[in-house]
Amino acid sequence: MKPKHLSLLVLTLLVVAAPFFFPSGFYYRIGALIFINAIAVTGLVILIGYAGQISLGHAGFAGIGAYACALAPEHLGLPPVAAILLGTALSAALAWLVGKPILRLHGYYLGVATLGLGILISMVLSNEAQWTGGPDGIAVPDLGLRGLLRDLGWRIGAGELWYGLAGTVMILGAWLALNLFDSPTGRALRALHGSEVAARTMGIDVARHKLHAFVVSAVYASVSGSLLALMNRLITPDVAGFMHSVQMVTMAVLGGVGSVLGAIFGATILTALPQLLTVFHQYEHMVLGLVMILVMIFLPDGLLPSLMKRLRGRDGE
């Protein structure tokens, strides 16, 4: 079996098996939240892990996806599913427009340019209160899936439904990202990650490939934002804020930005950690900051790849 299929199998098994260990229905919600974060983080694996480009503003695209689901049904009369698509189209268009000039930048400069983009989006969302409800947020219409299932005679709790739905979308997203890895585009992205000059001499259109990775990762973030909005039925501009962007990048890098499974692992830890730390609510910030620093210093490849390396090293002995 190829490693790609093994990864997908492990992921699917974990998603299916986890509910058997849930002590209460509350855990379905945490699970769904983990999957929704994992979708955005998978997009960042393509951008950061494959192509080696940083973004500190991807929450902005999540914000576009989320507010599309809040606003389009009311103002345009679209059903929520079409609103998700509208959000991804808007995010992709914006990523394409802005990505063209700013992806020429490197390192910190690219980080700051994307950071600025994300902050501008969140600023518009909190300032245009007559549309977006301002900092207090806005209600989001029901996806309607649960009603549909009930009419078909299948009664399912909201937590279970969102666990299944977000899990399915996450596995789909992981499948696409894993397929991309060995495709010509994925190879080109990894080549330009190693050296842009070398990639260019091999005939790779560096600018175009970077732009593609940026747009694709923006679509992942947008879908993640849409699902978050539809699940919570309420959305605030925080979804597009700087801290959310940082959270996404941290999840990806913490788990291991080079691998889809690793990044999803990172999303799991950082989503579950604050829920476990509610006991130590006061220390939440300090612990989060400390974890970020320590992992970057001692496990620079991320948690999962470092663990795997250690396990493999022991096997070899």
Next chain:
Amino acid sequence: MADLLQFLMSGLTVGAVYALLALGFTIIFNASGVVNFAQGEFVMLGGMGTAFAIAAGLPVPLAALLAILGTAAVGVALNRLAIAPARGAPVVSLIIITIGAAIFLQGAAGLLFDKQIHRYPGFSGEAPLRLAGATLLPQSLWVMAGAALTFAALWLFFTRTLTGKAVLATANNPLAASLVGINTKAIMALSFGLSAAIGAVAGVLVTPITMTAYNTGVALALSGFAAAMLGGLGNPLGALAGGLLLGVLEALTAGYVSSQYKDAVSFILIILVLALMPQGLLGRKTTDRV
């Protein structure tokens, strides 16, 4: 006219703070190649430290000195514990480390001090001065004069003292600097301490005007970073120009366009500057060697 003068005054006051923040970024960036996202926390620590020392009964100058020294120690510790062990790590890792440090310091300040908003009275009273139809808080003069003094002192330090020249040498080429006998590790610690102290000075001076709380650091860091980028990262004069320009533009936007979108100015400007002239306004052109 009076309006314009008023906006310029408040813009220059805020701009002086941005310039100090940008200077702090510049010093650390030159010494270590790291963009320190925890820079805003130094300003917060300076302000909070002074507020609590004053509340504990200390006279203002002593309280300010204590806060500045304490923050400088935090800067040195940050370098020792989080930056130095990660030398040579990729940019993404360094960004996450300094953001992690910012979050840690924010949490620690919320715990050590409290989560309320704090201020203390201005150093020369609160009665506004009148100047050609515009009003000016005496504390604004303190901020501007403090920033000017800091820049002048640093200029003297970097051009007239052996230690200052050693810092410049390390910034230019760490390997060559260590070959001529400069202790680059000590220089790195000095740079972080200096940068933290400068941030704390800004916090001490501006808190009577803007107030402070445990979570004000991140927004400050972003504005200061914008100023540093605007002027050209790594250039102290660029930090001054970028800071003042950003402060004035924000004040003019707030006055004439929309106060809600004044914070947008820095980021629109940053994206424009980076897209059109990637080295910043005063930055030098660099070429990549392959």
